[in-house]
Amino acid sequence: MSDCGDSDVLWIPYKERPEWSDVTPVPEDDGPNPVVVIAHSEKFEDVYDYFRAVLQSNEKSERVLHLTKDALELNPANYTVWQYRRDLLKHLNTDLRTELDYVEAVIKNSPKNYQVWHHRRVLVEWLQDPTMELELTGDALLQDPKNYHAWQHRQWAIKTFGLYEKELDFVDNLITDDVRNNSAWNQRYFVVNNNLGWSDLICQQEVCYTLEKINFVKNNESAWNYLRGLLIHDKRGLSGNAVITSFCEELYKNKCRSPFLLAFIIDVCEDAIKKKDTNCFHNADRAVELCQALATRYDKIRSKYWNYLCERYKKYQSEQLSNDNKTNDLIIDE
Amino acid sequence: MSFTTKDVVLKEDRPKTLLLQKHSDYLASYGLNKDDYEYCMTEYLRMSGIYWSLTAMELMGQSSRMPKEDIIEFITQCQDSESGGISASIGHDPHILYTLSAVQVLAMYDRLDAVDIEGIVRYIVSLQQEDGSFYGDKWGEIDTRFSFCAVMCLSLLQRLDAIDINKTVEFVLSCMNFDGGFGSKPGSESHAGLIYCCVGTLSICKRMDALHADELAWWLCERQLPSGGLNGRPEKLPDLCYSWWVMSSLSMLNRIHWVDKKSLEEFILACQDNETGGFSDRPGDITDPFHTLFGLAGLSLLGNTSIKPVNPTYCMPQETIDRLKLKPQILQI
Ligand SMILES: [Zn+2]
Numbered sequence: 218m219s220d221c222g223d224s225d226v227l228w229i230p231y232k233e234r235p236e237w238s239d240v241t242p243v244p245e246d247d248g249p250n251p252v253v254v255i256a257h258s259e260k261f262e263d264v265y266d267y268f269r270a271v272l273q274s275n276e277k278s279e280r281v282l283h284l285t286k287d288a289l290e291l292n293p294a295n296y297t298v299w300q301y302r303r304d305l306l307k308h309l310n311t312d313l314r315t316e317l318d319y320v321e322a323v324i325k326n327s328p329k330n331y332q333v334w335h336h337r338r339v340l341v342e343w344l345q346d347p348t349m350e351l352e353l354t355g356d357a358l359l360q361d362p363k364n365y366h367a368w369q370h371r372q373w374a375i376k377t378f379g380l381y382e383k384e385l386d387f388v389d390n391l392i393t394d395d396v397r398n399n400s401a402w403n404q405r406y407f408v409v410n411n412n413l414g415w416s417d418l419i420c421q422q423e424v425c426y427t428l429e430k431i432n433f434v435k436n437n438e439s440a441w442n443y444l445r446g447l448l449i450h451d452k453r454g455l456s457g458n459a460v461i462t463s464f465c466e467e468l469y470k471n472k473c474r475s476p477f478l479l480a481f482i483i484d485v486c487e488d489a490i491k492k493k494d495t496n497c498f499h500n501a502d503r504a505v506e507l508c509q510a511l512a513t514r515y516d517k518i519r520s521k522y523w524n525y526l527c528e529r530y531k532k533y534q535s536e537q538l539s540n541d542n543k544t545n546d547l548i549i550d551e
Numbered sequence: 552m553s554f555t556t557k558d559v560v561l562k563e564d565r566p567k568t569l570l571l572q573k574h575s576d577y578l579a580s581y582g583l584n585k586d587d588y589e590y591c592m593t594e595y596l597r598m599s600g601i602y603w604s605l606t607a608m609e610l611m612g613q614s615s616r617m618p619k620e621d622i623i624e625f626i627t628q629c630q631d632s633e634s635g636g637i638s639a640s641i642g643h644d645p646h647i648l649y650t651l652s653a654v655q656v657l658a659m660y661d662r663l664d665a666v667d668i669e670g671i672v673r674y675i676v677s678l679q680q681e682d683g684s685f686y687g688d689k690w691g692e693i694d695t696r697f698s699f700c701a702v703m704c705l706s707l708l709q710r711l712d713a714i715d716i717n718k719t720v721e722f723v724l725s726c727m728n729f730d731g732g733f734g735s736k737p738g739s740e741s742h743a744g745l746i747y748c749c750v751g752t753l754s755i756c757k758r759m760d761a762l763h764a765d766e767l768a769w770w771l772c773e774r775q776l777p778s779g780g781l782n783g784r785p786e787k788l789p790d791l792c793y794s795w796w797v798m799s800s801l802s803m804l805n806r807i808h809w810v811d812k813k814s815l816e817e818f819i820l821a822c823q824d825n826e827t828g829g830f831s832d833r834p835g836d837i838t839d840p841f842h843t844l845f846g847l848a849g850l851s852l853l854g855n856t857s858i859k860p861v862n863p864t865y866c867m868p869q870e871t872i873d874r875l876k877l878k879p880q881i882l883q884i
Contacts, residue, residue: 243642245594245640265594269642272642273642292595294595294596295594295595296595296639296643296644296646296688297595297638297639297642297643297644300644300688300689300690303690331692335690335692338692339690339691363784363786363787365735365739365740365742368739368740369735369736369739372736372738372739373736376738397785397786398786399740399784399785399786400740400784403728403734403738403739403740403741406728406729407738410738411738438773438785438786439785439786442729442730442770442785443729445729445730446728446729446730447729449729480769518775518777518811518814519772519773519775519809519810519811520811521808521809521810521811522768522769522772522806522809525809
């Protein structure tokens with residue numbers, strides 16, 4: 218593991234800075250395994266020894282604000298340094314706009330760090346100004362379209378300040394770039410659910426959008442899950458929308474055997490059974506057949522799951538059969 | 552194009568047996584190397600580091616190799632007398648994550664008397680919000696992880712009655728997504744690690760009935776890739792720690808048999824480093840105590856008998872959970 222201070226040739230250790238001569242550095246308390254060897258990164262040690270010292274003396278000054286910057290450059294994950302920095306910002310009445318620029322730079326370098334994003338959020342809350350947030354998170358998502366922190370921050374800003382207007386376009390671009398981006402599909406749900414609402418019209422629009430994307434890449438877990446999710450809001454349910462069921466049967470007829478397609482048809486069968494609305498395509502026999510195909514051929518790694526489902530449908534079949542027999546008995550008795 | 556998957560390929564020369572002695576040596580010497588760059592880099596999460604190492608050692612029956620008295624002394628020094636919370640290291644600010652780690656360590660040592668329990672309870676109670684969620688610290692970050700930390704911590708202290716359980720559960724359920732999974736906040740994407748936190752919260756609060764068990768378990772099983780490893784979200788690479796988040800969740804759902812155990816075990820074993828000891832996130836990467844714990848705990852859930860049984864809710868030895876007479880809920884099928 219390399220020392221992150223090596224490249225910095227102009228670095229002057231705090232212990233050699235005259236303006237810090239009034240502070241006595243505090244080395245890390247030994248904690249468990251008190252073994253004396255401490256020879257790790259000199260810069261790291263120097264900076265944190267001084268940070269511990271100011272923490273102890275509770276010094277709140279401009280030079281400490283600088284010191285926290287050095288400490289965070291060495292380890293942006295140290296939450297205590299961030300907390301102390303926020304105390305300093307308040308205490309020194311620092312211009313929060315420059316702090317926004319600063320934290321933006323840190324985010325660019327460590328976009329996967331909890332503390333940095335949290336610091337950002339606190340600043341935006343203090344300023345009550347979210348104008349930069351969509352661009353900032355947009356940039357972070359350009360680098361890594363699945364960055365959980367960036368998505369959380371974006372959702373927070375959108376929800377808190379009502380920034381929904383262009384979000385569906387943003388999501389659509391990401392899905393166009395990578396149709397399997399689960400985070401983008403989740404964001405699509407977030408926007409429709411919190412802003413547009415699931416009216417009949419929106420439901421139908423979303424169905425069309427999703428089917429088009431599935432047609433493009435069939436074996437896409439995210440799109441199939443989104444389809445299932447949006448149908449929670451469609452009163453026709455999984456089995457009642459002819460556009461969807463005929464789309465699925467068409468894929469099946471054209472030899473598509475994506476496990477997600479087969480799983481979806483099983484769910485349609487399930488829905489039809491529940492509603493006592495089975496037909497020649499969607500019934501328990503079909504569900505059994507598809508479960509068996511998945512378990513033995515198309516999704517063997519999850520065979521235990523498919524066998525479990527299969528048993529459920531078989532049980533249902535045999536119950537149906539005995540019910541039918543009872544009905545027959547009655548007829549004969551008459 | 553339509554059937555490509557992000558995954559890794561297991562090499563023929565990968566470790567195929569469990570290297571227990573190596574792991575125990577690795578963890579025993581990890582804390583000693585204070586000259587390591589990692590050592591000073593990890594000060595900010597030292598308390599969790601102790602929990603990962605000690606739990607791993609406990610599961611291997613090797614905890615006597617950890618400096619018990621030093622650890623207990625360290626923990627007492629990390630408790631903040633004002634708030635009652637515990638920090639990652641001496642002089643740091645308290646946080647719910649490290650408060651939990653400390654309580655877990657003390658519970659394993661049967662030394663909860665070493666800290667001010669009422670202080671911890673007070674701290675956790677102070678972090679609960681009106682909507683039932685929890686802050687991680689005084690700065691107000693909200694995350695379902697913190698809900699789990701809160702209930703796990705209080706249950707270990709036998710003080711679950713100190714918070715509003717109904718509201719806690721309500722908030723966690725508000726984070727349930729359309730795919731049956733859970734994220735960090737309402738609307739956040741489903742993520743296996745956060746699913747573990749949410750299912751764990753419901754397990755401790757005995758509200759597993761609120762889950763869509765089959766749907767959620769299927770989503771979790773979908774995380775298994777052809778290599779046998781598990782990822783945390785669709786289209787992400789497999790990572791050893793996810794074998795724990797996914798399997799422990801499936802265990803609480805009583806559906807762990809739905810994953811392909813044989814290939815998963817091969818993946819976990821392949822994440823061992825046969826020179827340094829320890830486990831890494833993926834075969835060939837650098838090992839660390841975090842992944843070492845989850846590698847061992849995962850193998851334990853898969854039924855490996857050379858490791859002690861682990862409790863899927865608490866990620867602690869089952870014997871500790873039994874001693875504390877805790878009965879986290881497992882869903883009955
Ligand atoms: Zn990992």
